[in-house]
Amino acid sequence: MTGFGRGEATQDNLRVTVEVKTLNSRYLDISPRLPGSIQQKELDLKEIVQEHLSRGKVLLNVYVDKSAMGLTDTTYNTEKLKNYGKMLKEMRSLANIDEPLKLDHILKFDDVFESRKEDEKNLEVIWSCTKEAVASALKLLNTMRQKEGQELGDDLKKQVNDISGLLSKITELSSQRGPETRKKLTERIQKMVSDEHFDPERMEMEIAYW
Numbered sequence: 001m002t003g004f005g006r007g008e009a010t011q012d013n014l015r016v017t018v019e020v021k022t023l024n025s026r027y028l029d030i031s032p033r034l035p036g037s038i039q040q041k042e043l044d045l046k047e048i049v050q051e052h053l054s055r056g057k058v059l060l061n062v063y064v065d066k067s068a069m070g071l072t073d074t075t076y077n078t079e080k081l082k083n084y085g086k087m088l089k090e091m092r093s094l095a096n097i098d099e100p101l102k103l104d105h106i107l108k109f110d111d112v113f114e115s116r117k118e119d120e121k122n123l124e125v126i127w128s129c130t131k132e133a134v135a136s137a138l139k140l141l142n143t144m145r146q147k148e149g150q151e152l153g154d155d156l157k158k159q160v161n162d163i164s165g166l167l168s169k170i171t172e173l174s175s176q177r178g179p180e181t182r183k184k185l186t187e188r189i190q191k192m193v194s195d196e197h198f199d200p201e202r203m204e205m206e207i208a209y210w
Helices: 036-052 078-094 120-194 200-209
Strands: 003-011 014-023 028-033 056-065 074-076 113-115
Touching (some): 003 120, 036 056, 036 120, 120 200
Antiparallel strands (some): 003 014, 014 056, 074 113
């Protein structure tokens, strides 16, 4: 069944938000999107999901917010920054360029920036918050799925009851139609037989019609 659940967990000024969405599927198919800091926990995360769900296509997104910690996910490589600066100064000198070296000249080198490496403590906090947020999201997801299942069940019961009522009505009408049909056919045949201009072909047509 389809469903959606969202969970949050906060610890040491670090917030983890997890969103889980499910679509109808015969088998359990889990597609997680994780930040680089906990990519190695993908299998562990799938095991947690399997404890709560048995089927469906599962789309799971994990977001880590460290803004309250005053940290960003990106930092710069000190050594590369120094080397690029030194290289550009030498190039300016060799080419007799009077233009001063500016920061945006160095920022054109993409590999100056790199992902910030998490220390062990932060990694533990992120994973702890992730597990808590996933459990909360899956709980809400299952609540939504159960509600949807109940609504589908009620609708199916209503349709079954409607069909049952129609069948009873059809049965009643069918039981009345037999005698009425026999009576009409008898009257028509008697009229044709008593007619001075009896037509055997017309009789055959009437029989075939009925």
